[in-house]
Amino acid sequence: MAQRKIFAGVKLRALREQQKLTQAEFATRLDISTSYINQLENNQRPVTAAIMLSLAENFNVDVTSLLADKSDRLIIDLKEIFADPLFADNPPGLQELKSLATNTPQTAHAFMRLYEAYRKSNERMAGVDDVLMREQAGNLQTSYEEVRDFFHYADNYIDPLDRAAEDLAGEQALDGHDKMERLVKYCERVHDLTVEFVMPNKRDMIRQFDRTRRVIRLNTTLDKSTQFFQLANQLALLEQTSLINQILSDANFKRDEARAICRIGLANYYAGALLMPYNQFLKEAQAVRYDIEIMAQRFGASLEQVAHRLSTLQRPQLRGIPFFFARVDQAGTITKRHSATALQFARFGGACPLWNVHRAFESPQRIIRQRAETPDGKRYLCLAWASEKRAGGFRQPTRRYAYALGCEIEHASELIYSDDLDIGADAAFDPIGVSCRTCERRNCTQRSVPPIAAEISITPDERSVVPYEIN
Known part of the structure; x- marks a missing residue:
């Protein structure tokens, strides 16, 4: 090679x-x-x-x-944008996109923002999105999208918060089965907080903070890992205010709403880093060969928390395996996403139906594996599982999600999940893509629309699963 x-x-x-x-x-x-x-x-x-x-x-x-070439993900984002029929007459080639992403990345990001503005403007005119109709003119990228891009292009790794959480975990010995009790005592001693575990006073209550009385209330029916995460989240908002404000200032968000959303995201990041401190977590991951179930038991965390944390291990000079991670609801909507790999998720539209994450709902609580290959020839080991999130009793709401975690096949031997898999046989790899409009495969029976870069031919007297041929 x-x-x-x-x-x-x-x-x-x-x-x-x-x-x-x-x-x-x-x-x-x-x-x-x-x-x-x-x-x-x-x-x-x-x-x-x-x-x-x-x-x-x-x-x-x-x-x-x-x-670490961040231009790869930028190229994929640009390729998806240019798959829009708007550019069908003369879409740029791969070399042009590489030149744009590599030589002038700020221009590429500006173009992406412009396209999102165009797309949202069209939705407004068509009356598709009533929420966006209430936004002020000129703010056509939603606040959630702005925050998503902040974490996306930071490799989902926020160094100062990560190190601050790791320092506190070491100082307070938050690494045993009594970590929750230790964190509660720390909050009481250092911040004069009272932590109460209560039955929820409303059906979707997870955490409440009474600033006047300095009381934090946590839903007592939640898993211990969620309770720790929520208490750590509130602690971040109290103890790391200056650091979070500096990060938000450097991010230069356009709107206060985006800053408020990102503040929550940064507090969540700190909570995950406190639950699973970087060095200790990486060493354990390598020791158990990334067995996420053992790691969940070791750190008192959920599989989702472990998988998300694995996707953040991008500390300079101490990087873990580059993982992608995603959470998908039953409608196929990706509700949480991050990729430190070349695999990127569609920014506009749903995920490839051939991806094993969609099959996870058929086998809840079981980790299923897939060897997958994307149109660019890159191969991945993909893990997927599904779970339910319940809060309370019989009539309380239940949320169902499927989760995806994976890495490029060159790292697969470091994962316990590859031990009995043939990762050298071409036929073992399922063809997957990012979205139908950017996928170049010509023989996919799950295709919903043709690829924008190709012409199609239709023969009235013949019919296959897909009613056209890609030339």
């Missing part, structure tokens, strides 16, 4: 500007020519191993940050 060339022009230019160096000064520090620096920054030449070592020695650069 040919070695992948690393192009990191945007990152090198950002590093040089951060150091306040000219190209000539930067070249001198790296012992190369100014013209070579110019070519590197414009992605005309790849970064060599020698230059990587020089960057590490002279600027303390984490080499793995150069290897």
Whole structure:
């Protein structure tokens, strides 16, 4: 297999500007020519191993940050956008999209925001979305989408919050079966809080905080892992206010609503990191070969919490396996998503019906496996399972979700789930895609619409499962 060339022009230019160096000064520090620096920054030449070592020695650069190519996910997002019939006459080719995402990522993000504005504007005019009709003109990307993109392009890893949670977990020894009791005592001692476990006073109550009396009430019927997570969430909002405010300020959200939503997301992030501290969690994951059920027992967490945490292990110089993670409801809507892999989820529309996550509802509480291949030739080991979330008694609401967790096949041997699977046989891999409009497969019997980049032919006297042929 040919070695992948690393192009990191945007990152090198950002590093040089951060150091306040000219190209000539930067070249001198790296012992190369100014013209070579110019070519590197414009992605005309790849970064060599020698230059990587020089960057590490002279600027303390984490080499793995150069290897992590975030342009892949940006290319997939752009490809999905250009699958819109609006661009059917002359869609850009893959090389053009790569050039846009690699050389001018800010322009690519701006184009994505513009497309979302166009899409939402059309929905308004058609009266499709009454909620968006109430938004002010110009704010056409919803607040939830703005926050989604914040976490998406941060690799779902927030370093200062992660380290703050890990420090507190170590200081208070929150690593045993009595971690809940220790966290309650910490809240009482340090923040003068009273924690009460109560029967819910309304059917969907999970947590309540009475700021006047400084009382936190938790639903006593919830799982212990959820109770810990909710108490840690409230603690983050009290103890990490300055840090969260700084992160929100740096994110530069357009609206107060987006900042409020992201504040909740950051508190959730801190809670997960406190429940499963980074170093300890990564070591345990490697020790048990990523057996998520054992890890859930070890950390007193749910399978969803463990899977989500696995998708955040992107700390520089201490990265875990890059995972994708998603939560899907019974209608097939992806309600939570993140991918540290090349696999990206559709931003507009549902997920591929051939993906095993849709079959998880047929076998609740059982982890099912799938070897899958996407149209770009990348292969994955995919895990899926389903569960119910109940709060209270017989008449209380029940939420049902399926969950997906997976990694590229090159990491599969590190997972216990691959031990009895043949990961070398081509026929063992199911063909899946991101969305029908961007999927290039010509023989998929589950296809709902043709791929935008291909022409179709229809023969009235013949009928197959799909009523057209892709040329």
